[in-house]
Amino acid sequence: MNSSVRHFFPHAVAAVFCIFFLALAIExxxxxxxxxxxxxxxxxxxxxxxxxxxxxxxxxxYALMAFWLFWHTIGGHYTFAHVPFEWLSQISSDGRNHFDRIGHFSIGFYAFAMAEWLLRNRCCSLKLAMVFSIFFVMSIAAGYEIIEWWYAVAKGGDAGLEFLGSQGDIWDAQKDMLADTLGAIFSLLIYHITRPDLHQNR
Incomplete structure (x- = not known):
C-alpha cells in the first residue's frame, strides 16, 4: 500500500460509510x-x-472499527433478527439469525483501538493495555445489554422486542457479551502481531 493510499484510507472509508448510511436510512x-x-x-x-x-x-x-459501523447500520435498517442473510440462519440447527452475534463479535474489535491509544500515549505496558482493553469491551457489552433491556421495557410492543433481538433465547444477553469478549481477544491477537504503536504508518 503506497503512502498516499495509506494517508487517505480513513477519509475514503468515512466517505463510503456516509453514502452507505444515507442509503440505508431510506425506508x-x-x-x-x-x-x-x-x-x-x-x-x-x-x-x-x-x-x-x-x-x-x-x-x-479504522478498518476494524468500520466493520462494526457498516454491520450495525445494516442491522438497524432491517432489524437484526430479520436481516435477509439466509446463510446466517444455517450456522446452527436452531434456525436463529446470527447476524447480531457477528455484530457483537465485531464490537470487540474496538479493543484494538483502545490498546493502540493506550500504548501510543504511553499510558501503560503492553500487557496492561491488553487486559484493560478486554475489560473496556466487556464493560461496554454489559452496558449495552442494560440499555437494550431498558429500551425494550420502556418502548414495549414489537419495537421493544425487535431492539432487544433475543429471538426467544433466554441466554441471549450472556451469549452477546461472550461474543463481544471473543471479538476483543481476536482483535488483540491481531494487535500483538501488527503492533501499530511501533509502526504508526500502518
Missing amino acids: PVSRDVWIAEVIPVVLIFVSLVATFRWFRFSNIA
Missing part, C-alpha cells in the same frame, strides 16, 4: 428501531471524525 423496516440502533453508530462515527486531527489511529484500527 427501514421499523423507523423506531432504526433510530434506536443508529444512535451509537452516529455517536462513534462523529467522535472518530471530531478527534481525527488530534489522534489518528492506524489504518488497521
Whole structure:
C-alpha cells in the first residue's frame, strides 16, 4: 500500500460509510428501531471524525472499527433478527439469525483501538493495555445489554422486542457479551502481531 493510499484510507472509508448510511436510512423496516440502533453508530462515527486531527489511529484500527459501523447500520435498517442473510440462519440447527452475534463479535474489535491509544500515549505496558482493553469491551457489552433491556421495557410492543433481538433465547444477553469478549481477544491477537504503536504508518 503506497503512502498516499495509506494517508487517505480513513477519509475514503468515512466517505463510503456516509453514502452507505444515507442509503440505508431510506425506508427501514421499523423507523423506531432504526433510530434506536443508529444512535451509537452516529455517536462513534462523529467522535472518530471530531478527534481525527488530534489522534489518528492506524489504518488497521479504522478498518476494524468500520466493520462494526457498516454491520450495525445494516442491522438497524432491517432489524437484526430479520436481516435477509439466509446463510446466517444455517450456522446452527436452531434456525436463529446470527447476524447480531457477528455484530457483537465485531464490537470487540474496538479493543484494538483502545490498546493502540493506550500504548501510543504511553499510558501503560503492553500487557496492561491488553487486559484493560478486554475489560473496556466487556464493560461496554454489559452496558449495552442494560440499555437494550431498558429500551425494550420502556418502548414495549414489537419495537421493544425487535431492539432487544433475543429471538426467544433466554441466554441471549450472556451469549452477546461472550461474543463481544471473543471479538476483543481476536482483535488483540491481531494487535500483538501488527503492533501499530511501533509502526504508526500502518
